[in-house]
Amino acid sequence: MEFRLTDEQRMIVETVGKFVTNELDPHADEVERLDAIPPQLARSIREKAIEAGLYAANMPVETGGGGLDAVSLTLVERELGKTGLALQMLVARPSNILEACEGEQRTRYLLPAVRGERHDCLAMTEPGAGSDVRSMRTRAVRVADGSGNSGDDAGGYVLNGTKHFISHADMADFAIVFAATGTEETPRGTKNLITAFLVDLDTPGVEVRRGSGCVSHRGYHQCELTFTDVPLPAGQRLGEEGEGFALMGRWLGASRLQVAATSIGRARRVLDLTLEWAAGREQFGQPVGRFQGVSFPLADMATELEAAELLTLRAAWKHDQGTMTDRDAAMAKLYASELLGRITDQAVQTFGGMGLMAELPIERYWRDARVERIWDGTSEIQRHIISRSLLRPLGA
Structure with a gap:
C-alpha cells in the first residue's frame, strides 16, 4: 500500500x-x-x-x-x-x-454557489423526524397550471412544513429542502416519497429563525425554517420527483467523511496542546507527563488518532476508486467523532481544573466535540448501518 x-x-x-x-x-x-x-x-x-x-x-x-x-x-x-x-x-x-442542477438551475444556484456569490444550506431534519427521514411531514403538493394541466413540466408545488437544526441558514441565500411529495408501499409499510427543491429564502411564506443556543460551535448557528403555502415552480425541483432520498444518500457519504476529517483535525490540535501542557506543567518536582497516569493516556490518544486518520483516508481512497460503501463512511464518521470525544475529555482531565477555564481553549474543544456524535447521523445510526451491512449477507 x-x-x-x-x-x-x-x-x-x-x-x-x-x-x-x-x-x-x-x-x-x-x-x-x-x-x-x-x-x-x-x-x-x-x-x-x-x-x-x-x-x-x-x-x-x-x-x-x-x-x-x-x-x-x-x-x-x-x-x-x-x-x-x-x-x-x-x-x-x-x-x-447541487451537481444535480440542470438548465437554469445551474446559472441560478450551482455556479453562483461555486463562485461564492450565493450560499446554500440543507433543510432535512424536522422536529418529529430526525434519524427517521422518511417520516418527515413537510409536504410539497402539486398544483395545476391555468389550463388545468398538472403534468411534470407544468404547474408547480405548494410547500408547507417546518425544519429545524438547519446549520447556517441565517447566512444562506437558498435552501435545498427535502419534502414528501407522495407515498409508496414498502415491506415495512407506507413510506413517504421524498423530493428535493431549491428554495430561495426570501420567497414569500418562508421564515428563518435562529434556533436555541447551543454549547457547541459558537458563531455557527442552527436555525428553524417554516414554510407556509410557499409557491414553487416545477423548475425549482432538484432531480426527479420521488428521488430526493437517493440525492440525500449521495450527500451523506461526503458529509460523513467531512465530519470524520474535521474531527481528526481537532483531535490532533487537542493532542498537541495536551502534550505541551504535560511536558511543561510540573508537580512534585517533575513534568506531569512523566507520571504514568498522564503518559499512558497520551499514548492511547496518539494511537487511536492514527487509527482514525487511516480509517478515514481509506474510506476517502475507496471513494475515489468508486468502491466506498455506506459502511466505510459510517465507520469513519463513528470512530473519528467518538475518538474526538475521548481525546477532549482526557485533555480536560490532564489539564485538571484549568481544562475547564475559559482562559484556555481546551474547554471550547471539549464542548464543540459533543455535537459531532449527533449530526450527520448519530453514532447509533452509524452502528445500525455497519451492523446491517454485516448481517444482511447472512440473511439476518
Whole structure:
C-alpha cells in the first residue's frame, strides 16, 4: 500500500495549514465571545479563500470549483478542523447535491454557489423526524397550471412544513429542502416519497429563525425554517420527483467523511496542546507527563488518532476508486467523532481544573466535540448501518 502524499497534496496541506494559522485562528476568540462572525470579517475571509483557490474545492473544475479528489478533500478538512467550525465553514464547500442542477438551475444556484456569490444550506431534519427521514411531514403538493394541466413540466408545488437544526441558514441565500411529495408501499409499510427543491429564502411564506443556543460551535448557528403555502415552480425541483432520498444518500457519504476529517483535525490540535501542557506543567518536582497516569493516556490518544486518520483516508481512497460503501463512511464518521470525544475529555482531565477555564481553549474543544456524535447521523445510526451491512449477507 502507498501512504505517501503526492507533491500536490503536500502543497495543499501546507497552504490550508497556513491559511488556518494566519487568517482563521486569530479570530477564534472573538467569534467565541460574540457567538457570531461580524459580516465584514466573513466577507474578508471568503474573499481571501477565493483568492487562495480554497473555495468550493469539492466542486468539479468545469463548474469553476477546485475539483479535488476525496483524499485531498479529506486532507483539506483535516487542516480546517483545527480551528472553530464557524470560521472553517467560511472556506465553503457548497453541497455536492447541487451537481444535480440542470438548465437554469445551474446559472441560478450551482455556479453562483461555486463562485461564492450565493450560499446554500440543507433543510432535512424536522422536529418529529430526525434519524427517521422518511417520516418527515413537510409536504410539497402539486398544483395545476391555468389550463388545468398538472403534468411534470407544468404547474408547480405548494410547500408547507417546518425544519429545524438547519446549520447556517441565517447566512444562506437558498435552501435545498427535502419534502414528501407522495407515498409508496414498502415491506415495512407506507413510506413517504421524498423530493428535493431549491428554495430561495426570501420567497414569500418562508421564515428563518435562529434556533436555541447551543454549547457547541459558537458563531455557527442552527436555525428553524417554516414554510407556509410557499409557491414553487416545477423548475425549482432538484432531480426527479420521488428521488430526493437517493440525492440525500449521495450527500451523506461526503458529509460523513467531512465530519470524520474535521474531527481528526481537532483531535490532533487537542493532542498537541495536551502534550505541551504535560511536558511543561510540573508537580512534585517533575513534568506531569512523566507520571504514568498522564503518559499512558497520551499514548492511547496518539494511537487511536492514527487509527482514525487511516480509517478515514481509506474510506476517502475507496471513494475515489468508486468502491466506498455506506459502511466505510459510517465507520469513519463513528470512530473519528467518538475518538474526538475521548481525546477532549482526557485533555480536560490532564489539564485538571484549568481544562475547564475559559482562559484556555481546551474547554471550547471539549464542548464543540459533543455535537459531532449527533449530526450527520448519530453514532447509533452509524452502528445500525455497519451492523446491517454485516448481517444482511447472512440473511439476518
